[in-house]
Amino acid sequence: MPPLWKSPLYLAFAALLASCTVSGTRYSSGRDVWGHRPGPKGFSTVIIDAGHGGKDAGATSRSTGQREKDLTLDMAMRLRAELGGDFQTLLMRDDDTFVDLDERVIRANRYGDAILVSLHFNSGPSHVRGPETYYWRVDSHGLASRLQRMMSATSPAESANRGLVRRRLRLTRNPAIPCVLLECGYLSHPVESQLIADSAYRQQLAAAIAAAIRAQSAMGDAGTGSLPPPIYAPPSRPTDTRE
Numbered sequence: 001m002p003p004l005w006k007s008p009l010y011l012a013f014a015a016l017l018a019s020c021t022v023s024g025t026r027y028s029s030g031r032d033v034w035g036h037r038p039g040p041k042g043f044s045t046v047i048i049d050a051g052h053g054g055k056d057a058g059a060t061s062r063s064t065g066q067r068e069k070d071l072t073l074d075m076a077m078r079l080r081a082e083l084g085g086d087f088q089t090l091l092m093r094d095d096d097t098f099v100d101l102d103e104r105v106i107r108a109n110r111y112g113d114a115i116l117v118s119l120h121f122n123s124g125p126s127h128v129r130g131p132e133t134y135y136w137r138v139d140s141h142g143l144a145s146r147l148q149r150m151m152s153a154t155s156p157a158e159s160a161n162r163g164l165v166r167r168r169l170r171l172t173r174n175p176a177i178p179c180v181l182l183e184c185g186y187l188s189h190p191v192e193s194q195l196i197a198d199s200a201y202r203q204q205l206a207a208a209i210a211a212a213i214r215a216q217s218a219m220g221d222a223g224t225g226s227l228p229p230p231i232y233a234p235p236s237r238p239t240d241t242r243e
């Protein structure tokens, strides 16, 4: 049996939904809320989302004691500086405050000609290392591919990680604009966490992310392979696993 969101009934419901309200944002029926279209080119705005914050510290490195929420804010500042005057840049948070994931989606949806890049650091078994990129929408595949390629080129080695992953998360499915979630490396890996603690390495990572964003804006999806198939999955909920 196909999953619920591939059933004819659900597709009909999805079409109806496309003319209504999703995640607090009103769409016209001509707009594809699912993002089933080629990736963006020539966009003007980059929304930079520093993951976690405030009461939500995210992961903490056992070897360096660094907290994910501090590192993501640091990366957000570096990425904004790297993007310079090429784009309008907006920070989802610029200090140590908690912002709910659904609130982040609502804020992102205030901008039309924009992409959303959510920054995180990962945690897992101690042998796993390297950056990972998560996307869901068809229009986010090219950007995600570029980001994973550029981050991997910066990271000295990858092992056992998941690389480029299509996963429905609140920040990869629910925004109405192309959106990606970056796990910039594993705080749980003894060597990678030491690298991440080095500000020069974080600067290199930020430069790699900026280069991928610039390439996407200049070329669209050209050279990033064929688009993935559409998937009609409903908005992601807090109860979904692996957020």
Ligand SMILES: [Zn+2]
Pocket (backbone or CB within 6 Å): 051, 052, 058, 059, 068, 120, 121
């Ligand atoms: Zn995180």
